[in-house]
Amino acid sequence: MSITPLMPVYPRCGVRPVEGDNCHLIDEDGTRYLDFAAGIAVNLLGHSHPGLIGAIQEQAAKLMHVSNLYGSPQGEELAQKLVDTTFADTVFFTNSGAEAVECAIKTARAYHQHAGDENKFELITFNNAFHGRTMATISASNQEKMHKGFNPLLPGFKYVDFNDLEGAKAAIGPNTAGFLVEPIQGEGGIRPATPEFLQGLRQLCDEHDLMLVLDEVQCGVARTGTFYAYEQYGIEPDIVASAKGIGGGFPLGACLATEKAARGMVIGTHGSTYGGNPLAMAAGMAVMNTVANDEFLGQVRAKGERLRARLEQFIGNYPDLFESVRGAGLMLGIKMKVEPRPFMVHLRDNHQLLTVAAGDSTLRLLPPLVIEDAEMDEFIEKLSAGAADFEVPTGS
Numbered sequence: 001m002s003i004t005p006l007m008p009v010y011p012r013c014g015v016r017p018v019e020g021d022n023c024h025l026i027d028e029d030g031t032r033y034l035d036f037a038a039g040i041a042v043n044l045l046g047h048s049h050p051g052l053i054g055a056i057q058e059q060a061a062k063l064m065h066v067s068n069l070y071g072s073p074q075g076e077e078l079a080q081k082l083v084d085t086t087f088a089d090t091v092f093f094t095n096s097g098a099e100a101v102e103c104a105i106k107t108a109r110a111y112h113q114h115a116g117d118e119n120k121f122e123l124i125t126f127n128n129a130f131h132g133r134t135m136a137t138i139s140a141s142n143q144e145k146m147h148k149g150f151n152p153l154l155p156g157f158k159y160v161d162f163n164d165l166e167g168a169k170a171a172i173g174p175n176t177a178g179f180l181v182e183p184i185q186g187e188g189g190i191r192p193a194t195p196e197f198l199q200g201l202r203q204l205c206d207e208h209d210l211m212l213v214l215d216e217v218q219c220g221v222a223r224t225g226t227f228y229a230y231e232q233y234g235i236e237p238d239i240v241a242s243a244k245g246i247g248g249g250f251p252l253g254a255c256l257a258t259e260k261a262a263r264g265m266v267i268g269t270h271g272s273t274y275g276g277n278p279l280a281m282a283a284g285m286a287v288m289n290t291v292a293n294d295e296f297l298g299q300v301r302a303k304g305e306r307l308r309a310r311l312e313q314f315i316g317n318y319p320d321l322f323e324s325v326r327g328a329g330l331m332l333g334i335k336m337k338v339e340p341r342p343f344m345v346h347l348r349d350n351h352q353l354l355t356v357a358a359g360d361s362t363l364r365l366l367p368p369l370v371i372e373d374a375e376m377d378e379f380i381e382k383l384s385a386g387a388a389d390f391e392v393p394t395g396s
């Protein structure tokens, strides 16, 4: 037998972390890495946050899981906190981002179909989007590499260019239920939606009674310096899928909706065995209590601006390698003039700096939101040393 016990779907690298220490990861052979990947925008409080660890330990000892057949004081508390913090009136808890997007898709379809409009099932989505790996969420993305081997896809998705408002408008038809869009494309390469684009989609939704569904799985939960990224666009969505940072490392996702948007999500229409269990709620509450306040969000914005300024200054030294810096808050990307993957590998293997490659030739920087100047200094040092001794692979 040659298949590995861990199903070999990931190109796993040689870094094998066994311990976290705030913004660093420690490998099984003792090597320390500066973690500017943060589990891909998950570990927003780093790896040693006493509030998060304490909340999980305390809740684990008390009660980890009960069925959603029972009342949930823990779920009510976190849902209320999310409702108080955002546009939403109601929340469904999931265990992952893809499930949060699934719930968002179902909510958008049910909005129309619950009112008797059976034909409105199609979501217009955007090229190079990433919404997860379930059948519905791969169908919601135009990326062929995620479809291969898994056909047939689920019907009900139409793809248009990101930031192409005219294209989005032209795609509206009798079957359109709404738009599904990332305010800042993450896997697609830290590409922010333009204000005109998101505001235009909002307006189209208002005009045509469509659902504006935002996938904030990566850009949400304080990452960009506001609790959700949509706040920076001066619009309110109908439905938001959230996950990644929301559990700070504990598996947790959420689908948020207005009362109007959730009109189809009545008793018996949706569910999840684990979703919203007391342990996940304790983790989510610890995260919310830390990040959902003006002081923390202001710090994220300030750190983001400092990091961005330093990056912009730095990339000028290597005009052959780097093109520009983009993103918001601590969701930053360096658009490169060469393939980002070999550079990411070089930073990792030769300078013990963890980053993430993304689409559109972009190197993603997603540090824990609790980084301080010391980690920022260390990051710039490692990045500078990495750029100085990087040899562009031939053919790249």
Ligand SMILES: *Cc1c(COP(=O)(O)O)cnc(C)c1O
Binding pocket: 096, 097, 098, 099, 101, 130, 131, 132, 133, 182, 186, 187, 215, 216, 217, 218, 219, 243, 244
């Ligand atoms: C990561 C991600 C998802 C999927 O989340 P999972 O927890 O891996 O299912 C969906 N949408 C976006 C924008 C993401 O970045």
